[in-house]
Amino acid sequence: MHLIARSKLENQIDQIIEALRKVKGAYSIVILTNDKLIAARDPNGFRPLSLGKINGSFVIASETCAFDINKIEFIRDVEPGEIIVIDKNTKTVNEIRSFKLFDESIPIKHCVFEYIYFSRPDSKIFGSNVDKIRRKLGKVLANHHPVLPDKPEEKVIVISVPDSSNTVAIGYQNQLIKMGINSKHEIGLIRSHYIGRTFIIPGQAKREVGVRIKFNTVKGVLEDKKVVLIDDSIVRGTTSKQLVKLIKEAGARSVHLRISSPQIIHPCYYGMDFPSKEELIVNRFNGNINEIENYLDVDSLEYMTLDQMLEAMIDHVPSEFCTACFSGDYPIPVNTNFEKSVYEE
């Protein structure tokens, strides 16, 4: 906004284009002026942004599930590096003005975490259904990290941390069955929908209370069972630790945690509010899985490797993704002193 306001150019669209050309990083933005709807996406396409249409009017949303709810027709994604301008005279898709702001050689770098956690499974982002990719993540996770029953007649119980891991758990358990492993998918945790995502609630004590308010267990499903708990990621470990405690209090004989992403080692500088490096559970225990298992009080813990996670990204090539929080490979150079200065304030 500041760059647009300071522009010396006359035309509003030129002012926005000039500003966006100066901005580096991840953004998907919508601007509403007196007479225009303007949408733009960064040249790497980190975040999703979609265009829809209803009753001759155009709509912009970050996820297509918003369109479905309102019976809006999905038209297309706003392309990486594209700015689109819709005004009151725009009646058809062909009349939408589109500008490509950047060099076409800039590589696509979608945030892989959108598929892992952020987006809803009923959305279609980056050209693929989130649900389809999460099921595939579950399948790959089961192939590499299955959990076997203790006795031949027993079934392992596969449950998910709702809601983001629900479809991963379905994919995981389906694959266990295909592998001939006796198992059952159950709803073992119930999530309250009146409290937001805990990893963005500030303050450790508040977060712990938040987990208790947010989840409850279904005792009949968990009692005396070997439980596989599927989660999409572990950030600080607060939620996982509390959940394992709840599941064990409900009578589970053992809890085996399976994570449908690799270890998060690095902060995100592209808009996701991850904690500082020191607060990430993997860094607190220097990547020592046994120590993390002890801390979380799980009987086993397995993450996906980077390659395993990318194997699940069907319809995409691995190089299309930002994986910086797992790999440290930042597609856009970052000033790491920034993190320090923010957290020291």
Ligand code: SF4
């Ligand atoms: S660092 Fe992680 S969360 Fe941030 S944009 Fe990259 S993949 Fe997404």
